[in-house]
Amino acid sequence: MVFLLVSLTVLHLVTLAMLLIATLEKSWWIWADSEVSDLWYNCFYDNATQGWLCATTNESDWLQSVQALMILSVVFSSISFLVFVGQLFTISKGGLFYFTGLFQAFAGCTDFAACLIFTFHRKEILNDSRDLTKGRFGYCFILAWLCVPLLLISGVLYVHLRKKQ
Template identity: 60%
Template sequence: MVLLLVSVTVLHLVTLAMLFTAILEKSVQALMVLTVVFSSVSFLVFLGQLFTMSTGGLFYFTGLCQICAGLTDFAACLIFTFHRKEVLDEARESSTSHFGYCFILSWLSMPLLVVSGVLYIHLRKKQ
């Protein structure tokens, strides 16, 4: 149980760090900020539930916040992908512009957020 708890916490912190890094570029920043807010609230609620919830309880709210963070990250990535020409033309004048590492981190963090959300929903507090 301790190993599962530590691995879920590390997964959450890794995705949060990836999201903070993904905000740096023009990856539809308003939705990415909302994603970071959802993920941060989820982590704080998880810590609160970990110490206050009774034994046998499930982390539903934490999981739902993580899934919402994954969905907003997915929406931001889709918007950036579909409007890449306008965003990249606005960012650089050269014709060799590319997405960059923040876009890739956004796409990589989306499945991690959804997986951690599902893990939180199935995670039961034990003694």
């Protein structure tokens, strides 16, 4: 039981870290090795200064939807962890962690919706006249997709987890 509890806590924290990285880092779409786009900025690597020059992205309704859903996913997962810690000390023996699992499942659903919107509406989100076949998805987009099953699985595990003394 202790092993399951520790494993589930580590899974939750790793997934939360992956969500934060996917939301905040600058690699949702890669045009070339020296040009990337994310949810917040379009960045170019400047060889003269050896650094990234970033400008804010052009706002579109689809981009704002993805931004909001990713932030909601991080918030739901954070709330889920806080509720779990609270329930760990307050729930009675034999009680189930329903609220924790519910918030974790909400985090998975909002992350899933954000990934789907970015996948199917990337032309409108990137708002670029270039050919999308010359670019590719970045590691933050892949991290966001990897979080979907991890969040849903941990949500289901939380629902089935019973507190024992």
